[in-house]
Amino acid sequence: MTIRSLAITAFLILLVAPVSHASPLVRTPESAVTPSEKSRHNDFMRQIKAAHGDFDFVLIGDSITDGWPKKGADSYARFAPWKPLDLGVSGETTEEVLWRLLNGELDGIHPKVVMLMIGTNNLGRYGDEKPEWVVAGIKKILETIRAKQPQAKILLLAVFPRAATPQDAIRVRVQEVNKLLHPLADGKNVFFMDIGPKFLDPQGNLSKEIMPDLLHPNDQGYRIWIEAVRPKLEELMGSQLAPIAPVVITGTPTNSAPTISVKLTPLGSGSNK
Numbered sequence: 001m002t003i004r005s006l007a008i009t010a011f012l013i014l015l016v017a018p019v020s021h022a023s024p025l026v027r028t029p030e031s032a033v034t035p036s037e038k039s040r041h042n043d044f045m046r047q048i049k050a051a052h053g054d055f056d057f058v059l060i061g062d063s064i065t066d067g068w069p070k071k072g073a074d075s076y077a078r079f080a081p082w083k084p085l086d087l088g089v090s091g092e093t094t095e096e097v098l099w100r101l102l103n104g105e106l107d108g109i110h111p112k113v114v115m116l117m118i119g120t121n122n123l124g125r126y127g128d129e130k131p132e133w134v135v136a137g138i139k140k141i142l143e144t145i146r147a148k149q150p151q152a153k154i155l156l157l158a159v160f161p162r163a164a165t166p167q168d169a170i171r172v173r174v175q176e177v178n179k180l181l182h183p184l185a186d187g188k189n190v191f192f193m194d195i196g197p198k199f200l201d202p203q204g205n206l207s208k209e210i211m212p213d214l215l216h217p218n219d220q221g222y223r224i225w226i227e228a229v230r231p232k233l234e235e236l237m238g239s240q241l242a243p244i245a246p247v248v249i250t251g252t253p254t255n256s257a258p259t260i261s262v263k264l265t266p267l268g269s270g271s272n273k
Helices: 003-016 041-050 073-082 094-105 120-125 131-148 169-179 219-237
Strands: 057-061 084-088 113-117 153-157 190-193 247-250 259-262
Touching (some): 041 094, 057 094, 073 084, 073 219, 094 131, 113 131, 113 219, 120 131, 120 169, 131 153, 153 219, 190 219
Parallel strands (some): 057 084, 057 113, 113 153, 153 190
Antiparallel strands (some): 247 259
16 A cells, blocks of 8 residues: 555544543542533622522532432521521532632622531542541632631531442542641631531441432431521521421311321522522
8 A cells, every 4th residue: 555545544533533522530639629611600790689699607618518408498498587698519520619709709799607518429429538628628619718707706627428438439539638628727717527426327337318319418307407507507606597397287176187288498599509
């Protein structure tokens, strides 16, 4: 075969070969601290504008935070007196949260308290992500919150446990991150809590009755969360959560079981739905 024939053959192969636009994602120490744009930002900006920034309590995180108003509506409703703003977005990493915070989501509001929990997607999405990189991203987020909202107290939560057993590789990596988080708290403006053990049995196992996919809480998981942080949040906010919604028994007494309904406290106008 001549050189010309080889060149023509190679050209034809390139024409018919499938083109892949996916490139391997390689993590570096800069990845977790480099702001990265994702969706939902404009929705949050409209929400903030519509409420004239009237939020006293802000939640920041990923899908675990994002899911609270929907999967744990009864417990989330207890935040209503604090006019909550839920800035959780499913699937986000530290750098994606950082981008949102640097691009307006902390502007025009003056919360008393911010609760932050982020980092599990850095580990779950990137197998080569080092714990110190995740912590560097969280530190950058804390610095951004402090710079933009100096009056706000910050409750930094350890990354929640995931996977069934404490021996699981991803659980071990989560624990490595959490061990590095405590020094980020100063006890004056930033406070650290690890409520992970509240979700586990005495052997450290995670039940699907609390997190059905061994990652995201269900309504029971969110009730555990709110009770675990309630004393500290009430201390920082200087006021109490709404009480647990009462169970109301309706209908006239009969031999059959009564109809039971739960009366929920209405969500604040600024809640993320």
